[in-house]
Amino acid sequence: MKKIKIFHNNRCSKSRQALALVRSLTNEVEVVDYMNNTMTKDMLVKVLQDLEMSPSELLRKGESDYKQHVKGKDLSDDQIVDLMLTYPKLIERPIVVNNGKAIVARPPELVNDFVGK
Secondary structure, three states: OOOEEEEEOOHHHHHHHHHHHHHHHHOEEEEOOOOOOOOOOHHHHHHHHOOOHHHHHHHHOOHHHHHHOOOOOOOOOOHHHHHHHHHHEEEEOEEEEEOOEEEOOOOOHHHHHHOOO
């Protein structure tokens, strides 16, 4: 079985819950602590492709960084990706990747069906 990858923020309760669920389903887990280990642009673009989402769809719109750097601005997808890399709190979480597909595990219980595939 290929490893399940989870883009995880340990300060987020939903992310911790999703990680616990993934670990209850498989031992093959790669945890990416994207808050402390910056993702590369290629990595984030690949995650967006796996999610089948645009960068703006993956933004956390309640964050102060969103209000300061994104809200009300006409930004390209590339500019949004760059902002997400600069301000990783902007990235919705947790993201679980399995066999070239990905989901935002909100609520965390979405992991159960997704990892079982």
